[in-house]
Structure formats: C-alpha cells, structure tokens
Amino acid sequence: MSPWRLIYITGNGHSGSTLLDMLIGSHSECITLGEIHQLTLKAKGVCACGAANYKECEFWRDVDSRLQVDGLSGLSALHVDSADPEEFRRSNHALFRVLQEKTNVRWFVDSSKKLPRLKNLLSDPSLDVVPIHIVRRPEGVICSNMAKGRGFYSSLRSYYSGLWARYKYLRGKQSIVVSYEQLCSRPEYVLTQVMKRLGLTFEAAQLDWSSHDHHNVNGNKRTRTSRQSSIRLDERWRRNLSVWQRLLVKLASVKFRLWLLLRYGAKAY
Ligand SMILES: [Zn+2]
Numbered sequence: 001m002s003p004w005r006l007i008y009i010t011g012n013g014h015s016g017s018t019l020l021d022m023l024i025g026s027h028s029e030c031i032t033l034g035e036i037h038q039l040t041l042k043a044k045g046v047c048a049c050g051a052a053n054y055k056e057c058e059f060w061r062d063v064d065s066r067l068q069v070d071g072l073s074g075l076s077a078l079h080v081d082s083a084d085p086e087e088f089r090r091s092n093h094a095l096f097r098v099l100q101e102k103t104n105v106r107w108f109v110d111s112s113k114k115l116p117r118l119k120n121l122l123s124d125p126s127l128d129v130v131p132i133h134i135v136r137r138p139e140g141v142i143c144s145n146m147a148k149g150r151g152f153y154s155s156l157r158s159y160y161s162g163l164w165a166r167y168k169y170l171r172g173k174q175s176i177v178v179s180y181e182q183l184c185s186r187p188e189y190v191l192t193q194v195m196k197r198l199g200l201t202f203e204a205a206q207l208d209w210s211s212h213d214h215h216n217v218n219g220n221k222r223t224r225t226s227r228q229s230s231i232r233l234d235e236r237w238r239r240n241l242s243v244w245q246r247l248l249v250k251l252a253s254v255k256f257r258l259w260l261l262l263r264y265g266a267k268a269y
Helices: 017-025 058-069 085-103 115-122 138-147 152-170 180-185 187-197 221-225 243-268
Strands: 004-010 030-034 107-113 127-135 176-179
Touching: 004 017, 004 085, 004 115, 017 030, 017 107, 017 127, 017 180, 017 187, 017 221, 030 085, 058 085, 085 115, 107 115, 115 127, 115 152, 127 152, 127 180, 138 152, 138 243, 152 243, 176 180, 176 187, 180 187
Parallel strands: 004 107, 004 127, 030 107, 127 176
Antiparallel strands: none
16 A cells, blocks of 8 residues: 655744645645644634534535444544554544545645654654645744734744754754745745655646635634635734844844754754
C-alpha cells in the first residue's frame, strides 16, 4: 500500500496558516482538512462550508457513515490527537483510509500547527508527511495576540519559544519554510515554489480559494468562511504597536539571530 500523503502546516498562531491551508487545499490534487485534531473535540465549530458543525456538514456526515460501514463507531469514536500511540495510529489511519477512498486526492492538508502532532505523524511509516513551517514577522503575531487580550510580554515570549521549538525540530529535516509576508505579497510565486516541492504544478485557480468547496475545520473562521478570495497583508501592527514595543521586538529578534549564529554558525540560515 502506498503511504498517505500529508502536508502538515505548523507555525505560531496568527501566522496565516489558514490562508496557506486554503490556498494549497484549492489545488485539484489536494484537499484541506484544517485543524483536524479538533474535528470531534469542538462539535460546535463551524465547518468552512458554513455548516454549524461537523455533524451538520454533508461531507463529514458521509465520512462518518463510511467509518461505520468499516465497522467503526464513526467520527465521534476517533481520537486523532490521542496521547496513546496505538490509539493515535488507529484513529488517524481510519480517518485517512476513508478520506482517501472518498476524495481520491494525492495530498491532504492538515493545518493543526501543533508540534507534538507533527512528531507523531512523522514517526508513522504509513504516512508521507511534508512539514511546512509558516513564519510571520513577530510584530504581526504579537499584535494579533494582543487584539485577543494577551499581554505584550507573554506574546513576545511565546513567539520566540514557538519559533525556536519549530526551528530546532525541523532543522535538518525535509521541510518547507513559507514567509507569511511573502505569501501575501507574491502569492503566485510562493505557491509555485511550494507546489513544485510537492511534485505538483501551481494552478491559477488556487488563488481564487474561496470559490472552491472546502470542509476544513477550526483555524481562522473569517478566512475559512469568507466568500472573497482576498489575500491581504495584515500589517495593523504598524499602527497598533508603540515605538517602545517595536524596539523591544527588534532587540528580541537580534538576540534570537545571535543565539542561532552562536549555536549553529553561518549554517543557521
Ligand atoms: Zn462542511
């Protein structure tokens, strides 16, 4: 049996992972699943198609029925993010098997973002996983976090701890790094490079991502349910962060780069 192919988008929250997920998932040979680890946990989460939750979505209801035909108890019995390796494997395999049979696509896109899930998926020989690390400049992520009520210092700390953890883990592995700023400024160029790495050819229709039928769950709700395929570089931080906050972010950035240089030398970049 050939392995299931999975594109796994990882990165800090508010880095544009949902947009990237939709853009890749709009390719004719890909399908976006969204933050699939949350599928059955947040039964009230809106599906990208507009259904109030996965139980009311035609796509996921069909997946549910197919699982039951396979002798399983359906989606609600799957624990795709289980800490138990056997359960993790059983649930994810059951889901991928049904999704492959239903959609017959070459690649699934999982934008769960979490590193532990990526580690579990990469250790499974039945899966061909390509990690994509999406990186947004710190000011943008911090500003979005602050808009959600988080403090400046904790947002700054979590940005660099998240970046460091992903950098360290993915270093030396086959992975793709995507800059959020570049993706928004030159989407066609960035997507052409990404699709080439996946053995696919960029399709212009990918840019009109909202016109495609998607059933990805969780992630940025506004992007997932938008009916306009706008790719807008969000730089509200230029207005909303104070000069002092920007200076602190700059200093943290220099410190991080120096730390990489000391640890890995010139090969750090
Ligand atoms: Zn749906």
